[in-house]
Amino acid sequence: MPTARELRPLPVPPGERAPTVLPALRRALDGDGPALLPVDAAGPDDDVLRALGAGTPLEPGEDDPADPTALVIATSGSTGTPKGVLLPAAALRASATATHRHLGGPGRWLLAMPAHHVAGIQVLVRSLVAGTDPVAVDTAGGFRPDRFAAAAERCLADPGRHYTALVPTQLRRLLDDGGAGLAALRAFDAVLLGGAATPPALRERAAAAGVRVVTTYGMSETAGGCVYDGTPLDGVRVHVEAAADGSGPVALSGPTLARGYRRGSGASPFRDGWFRTGDLGRLADGRLEVLGRADDVIITGGVNVAPVLVERILAEHPGVREVCVLGVDDPEWGQAVVAAVVPADPAAPPPVAELRAAVRDRAGAAGAPKRVEFLAELPLRGPGKPDRRALRATLGR
Incomplete structure (x- = not known):
């Protein structure tokens, strides 16, 4: 042998x-x-x-x-x-x-x-x-x-x-x-x-x-x-x-x-x-067309939300440089949609109300972020993927 x-x-x-x-x-x-x-x-x-x-x-x-x-x-x-x-x-x-x-x-x-x-x-x-x-x-x-x-x-x-x-x-x-x-x-x-x-x-x-x-x-x-x-x-x-x-x-x-x-x-x-x-x-x-990881789907108030679709909408806003959307535990909704946003201009981040309205108009109310957090940069893993686990640990509060 x-x-x-x-x-x-x-x-x-x-x-x-x-x-x-x-x-x-x-x-x-x-x-x-x-x-x-x-x-x-x-x-x-x-x-x-x-x-x-x-x-x-x-x-x-x-x-x-x-x-x-x-x-x-x-x-x-x-x-x-x-x-x-x-x-x-x-x-x-x-x-x-x-x-x-x-x-x-x-x-x-x-x-x-x-x-x-x-x-x-x-x-x-x-x-x-x-x-x-x-x-x-x-x-x-x-x-x-x-x-x-x-x-x-x-x-x-x-x-x-x-x-x-x-x-x-x-x-x-x-x-x-x-x-x-x-x-x-x-x-x-x-x-x-x-x-x-x-x-x-x-x-x-x-x-x-x-x-x-x-x-x-x-x-x-x-x-x-x-x-x-x-x-x-x-x-x-x-x-x-x-x-x-x-x-x-x-x-x-x-x-x-x-x-x-x-x-x-x-x-x-x-x-x-x-x-x-x-x-x-x-x-x-x-x-x-890839819609993201199955285990990244957010179930909020009984509605399934694909983070990648929300990210695409937010990324079109001129005030958004980078974005990552994830679900965090929430006592009322089960999971809440949270958006981590790197603004194009850190000194003048885009209005949160505008970001929520853009998602609500195109993807429905369930996809509109319950919370928007502005960050200097997104944590990354591997060659360049957003590190969702690191973000969840930071934003899951």
Whole structure:
């Protein structure tokens, strides 16, 4: 019987040095060596390393000689419990190939987010598949438009097609700053935008500025984004168990799907070749609209409210820079709708009455926030998702 392959940590340096992991990543994709667990070289999480068994062999069912597990991506999802997503080499390559086909062909990539998360590591995988050398942004001290511009200049110097991937917060900063960063962004053939819900107003603003944005939906379990601008990539299938209003739980299938979870136990969302995402959505003319996590739905006074729909309305107000909506326990309503708002001008936040009225007029009285809290910034987790658990701990009073 062959010896089981080891799961070995892959410390990924931040910023410009991230591409130094490319040789190890190439070997993992070729099955020549251990499976890799990407971690932040600046401070690996010991709890994650222990929970996922870094330095120990892969267990039965976690590998296949014909299609080796190349990466194990650590994710806590919305629960906070560490899980390791087993990504076979074939799934990673299928994702990269389908992305290039959708965008118009292979190109050179600019890495602008941490490469120990799936969105960042996939920029490196796509570069390997395309046979191009990626360029990485210097992110020491955080994302800065001037550093993005400097890295983009190096990336764009080569002929051919050029791509990058951002989270909405990064796009918003580039749009707000204008100047060289925004000018560079306009030169990319496509800017993948994912990691968190994209407010329609932000996308419209980017389009007006000449930025070619492609919104993505996916997760570690699907090797990153697998639905672009609502359309599944080649080979990807989407199913929505629709209720009377046309919305329901979203399930995904296809060649980009993970093998399962490292040391998986209990009920699995992987069944019969499908991954049950835990998200709600609806299909219209073959296009998927994601309505947010099922467990984020707020039940207030017996009425279900989807936070993402309230967020979209609030984000259209000119006085709102960023927003996150969540439900907090309330003795009268069961849950109360609370909006955490980052104002466009901290010295002149938008009138709360205007925000409530906008939601009430378009989404009904139940969705109107019972409370609006103005914050300097939203707490984030992963590559750029609002940290709802941290917000709930702060606002659930």
